[in-house]
Amino acid sequence: MTALPLRLGVNIDHVATVRNARGGPYPDPIRAAHLAVLAGADGITAHLREDRRHIRDEDMERLRRQLFVPLNMEMAATPEMVGLALAWRPHAACLVPEKREERTTEGGLDIVGAQAALRPAIAELSEAGIRVSLFVEPEVEIMDAACELHAPVVELHTGTYCEAVAEGDEDRIAFELQRLRRAAEHGARIGLEIHAGHGLSFDTVQAVAAIPQIAELNIGHFLIGEALFMGLDESVRAMRAAMDQGRAGIA
Numbered sequence: 001m002t003a004l005p006l007r008l009g010v011n012i013d014h015v016a017t018v019r020n021a022r023g024g025p026y027p028d029p030i031r032a033a034h035l036a037v038l039a040g041a042d043g044i045t046a047h048l049r050e051d052r053r054h055i056r057d058e059d060m061e062r063l064r065r066q067l068f069v070p071l072n073m074e075m076a077a078t079p080e081m082v083g084l085a086l087a088w089r090p091h092a093a094c095l096v097p098e099k100r101e102e103r104t105t106e107g108g109l110d111i112v113g114a115q116a117a118l119r120p121a122i123a124e125l126s127e128a129g130i131r132v133s134l135f136v137e138p139e140v141e142i143m144d145a146a147c148e149l150h151a152p153v154v155e156l157h158t159g160t161y162c163e164a165v166a167e168g169d170e171d172r173i174a175f176e177l178q179r180l181r182r183a184a185e186h187g188a189r190i191g192l193e194i195h196a197g198h199g200l201s202f203d204t205v206q207a208v209a210a211i212p213q214i215a216e217l218n219i220g221h222f223l224i225g226e227a228l229f230m231g232l233d234e235s236v237r238a239m240r241a242a243m244d245q246g247r248a249g250i251a
């Protein structure tokens with residue numbers, strides 16, 4: 001198939017993590033968002049966690065007022081978060097599972113188990129014109145379940161693939177890439193828009209970018225970490241270039 005254009009959403013959560021370590025206003029995640037956009041980000045992603053460990057309500061409000069690119073709000077499907085999203089009206093809302101004790105979003109949504117919360121959240125957000133995506137494991141049956149819930153978009157969790165790359169386990173790498181490819185292909189065939197993210201780095205992004213059905217990658221932790229060494233501008237540009245090479249089959 002002809003590959004879709006591939007968008008980069010930069011996740012600025014961990015600029016807020018560093019800011020919150022000292023309690024003052026620096027570094028400012030909104031300044032990072034502006035810089036990322038100037039460097040080639042197509043959108044900005046921010047996760048408002050229930051415990052506000054990084055992004056805070058006032059960050060979302062400033063992003064909403066100041067950004068000229070799409071804002072993707074990552075959130076749990078709770079009444080509190082749905083209420084905030086309805087007030088702020090970001091371009092997109094990515095529904096993620098959230099556990100207080102986890103360090104990051106460790107797996108995809110349990111679509112079947114969480115149906116009772118997901119169904120009304122998807123309906124309310126969609127009615128307000130917010131494009132809803134579900135953060136899910138890359139499995140064919142989960143694509144069907146997302147479609148059945150009337151979610152227009154899924155974001156495939158790339159964490160397991162990235163772990164396999166870190167371990168250098170070639171069999172697992174091939175297996176995980178195949179899972180991503182199959183899920184993307186099936187999801188697109190049944191009408192879902194396909195995004196992907198979690199744990200992506202310069203080493204892992206190209207193979208994921210090469211999957212032609214994927215329309216958007218959301219990347220944060222590695223980019224913000226790399227910014228310490230090369231600057232945020234350069235880390236976003238280098239990621240953009242790696243994505244474009246992967247998509248063009250140059251990897």
Ligand code: PXP
Binds near residue numbers: 196221
């Ligand atoms: N996509 C989703 C749905 C996420 O929850 C996260 C992590 O907040 C990301 C993408 C970005 O992951 P990372 O920070 O590992 O690049």
